[in-house]
Amino acid sequence: MxxxxxxxxxxxxxxxxxxxxxxxxxxxxxxxxxxxxxxxxxxxxxxxxxxxxxxxxxxxxxxxxxxxxxxxxxxxxxxxxxxxxxxxxxxxxxxxxxxxxxxxxxxxxxxxxxxxxxxxxxxxxxxxxxxxxxxxxxxxxxxxxxxxxxPIALAFNLPGISEIDLDAETVARIFRGEITNWSDPAIARLNEGVDLPDLGLTAIHRADDSGTTENFTEYLHAAAPGAWMDEADGSWPSDLGGENAQGNAGVMSTVTRTVGAITYADDSVVGAASGKARLAVGDQFVAVSPEAAARAVESSTRVPDRGGHDIALHLDRTTTAEGAYPLVLxxxxxxxxxxxxxxxxxxxxxxxxxxxxxxxxxxxxxxxxxxxxxxxxxxxxxxxxxxxxxx
Structure with a gap:
């Protein structure tokens, strides 16, 4: 203290x-x-x-x-x-x-x-x-x-694998540097039948003060509070370190040229060559899509005690609504x-x-x-x- x-x-x-x-x-x-x-x-x-x-x-x-x-x-x-x-x-x-x-x-x-x-x-x-x-x-x-x-996609570079399943706790541990190999049991238990490689895992985060980072860390803090203790913030936690790049385009460029890398980025900049994770929502895994993001926003509420024309929204990062993708921006x-x-x-x-x-x-x-x-x-x-x- x-x-x-x-x-x-x-x-x-x-x-x-x-x-x-x-x-x-x-x-x-x-x-x-x-x-x-x-x-x-x-x-x-x-x-x-x-x-x-x-x-x-x-x-x-x-x-x-x-x-x-x-x-x-x-x-x-x-x-x-x-x-x-x-x-x-x-x-x-x-x-x-x-x-x-x-x-x-x-x-x-x-x-x-x-x-x-x-x-x-x-x-x-x-x-x-x-x-x-x-x-x-x-x-x-x-x-x-x-x-x-x-939606914010979790994009990765694993040759031959285009989709994996992840839950919020596993994502938090990956970006805290606690999971460093793609064959880690925490990833394997969510992906039975997927031939995960014995390959180093490199998590890439934003170097700049980023609203994408704030949305990503807000999701982790709400959906996996036991694994991600830091409050939501646009700046990456200084004690975590790790590799970084500037902007959405920068992190995606790094992932594209780095086998074994994973990042979070606006889905619009994720190319077809990158894999994307499905996220655990209740008892299902939901793929990233515009429709799934819209379903998550529909359950949002207005931030109280603001002017009548201010439309700041609280997003429900722990929604269990069918087909909703809560890692939305x-x-x-x-x-x-x-x-x-x-x-x-x-x-x-x-x-x-x-x-x-x-x-x-x-x-x-x-x-x-x-x-x-x-x-x-x-x-x-x-x-x-x-x-x-x-x-």
């Missing part, structure tokens, strides 16, 4: 809090500057960065929207975001939406520093971050809007409730509304295999985006 912290006098506590807040603002401002700089570099060039199709659309389209909005964040959203931006830009050729998939933590940092119009994040703003958002967004703060639903787009200029309001409402619309959700499902939002949730998301105003 840690010794009790010394209690400071009120004036000292206020001074310490002010110093800490100043450090946070400085770090956030620096991160926001870097992120926005990268976005501006990527935006240089043609007035129609999507090419000839966008130029023709500009000549034929009657949309009067124009301007630029920038976002930073979730790499899980990256492929879907490319699809959304492409289609939205075809419909609104004079609008430029820029997005840097630098990771959920980087996105929230840049947004809270006032460096971007919106953030993509695989974890909603917590209570402290919501309080901090008032500095960037005004007294109304920010809102979390579900935009992208996808709900990725959010985070907006201010109000912006200083009307043009920004018009642009974020148009783009955000398109993302959560049936057309936007179907585009993502068709292009990257995500799960379209349940109708009720999509309706709430559309109403939340429509509530954004000037301040």
């Amino acid at each position: 840690h010794p009790p912290r010394p209690r400071l006098a009120p004036s000292a506590r206020r001074a310490a809090a002010a110093r800490a807040a100043g450090v946070r603002r400085t770090r956030r401002a620096a991160a926001a500057t870097l992120a926005v700089g990268a976005l501006l570099l990527s935006a240089c060039g043609s007035d129609y960065p999507l090419g000839e199709e966008q130029r023709r659309a500009a000549e034929a389209n009657t949309s009067d929207l124009s301007g630029t909005i920038t976002g930073v964040g979730s790499s899980a959203q990256s492929a879907a975001m490319a699809t959304w931006i492409s289609q939205f830009s075809s419909l609104n050729p004079d609008v430029r939406v820029q997005y840097s998939p630098a990771g959920s933590g980087a996105g929230r940092t840049a947004f809270l520093a006032g460096g971007v119009a919106f953030a993509g994040s695989d974890a909603f703003l917590d209570d402290d971050e919501l309080a901090d958002a008032e500095a960037a967004c005004g007294p109304g703060g920010a809102i979390n809007i579900p935009a992208y639903i996808s 709900v990725s959010y787009q985070i907006y201010c409730t109000g912006y200083r200029d009307a043009q920004t309001v018009e642009l974020v409402k148009a783009f955000g509304g398109f993302v959560v619309s049936p057309e936007g959700q179907e585009l993502a499902a068709d292009s990257v295999g995500s799960s379209p939002m349940p109708a009720g949730l999509a309706g709430d998301a559309a109403a939340a985006i429509e509530s954004i105003t000037t301040r």
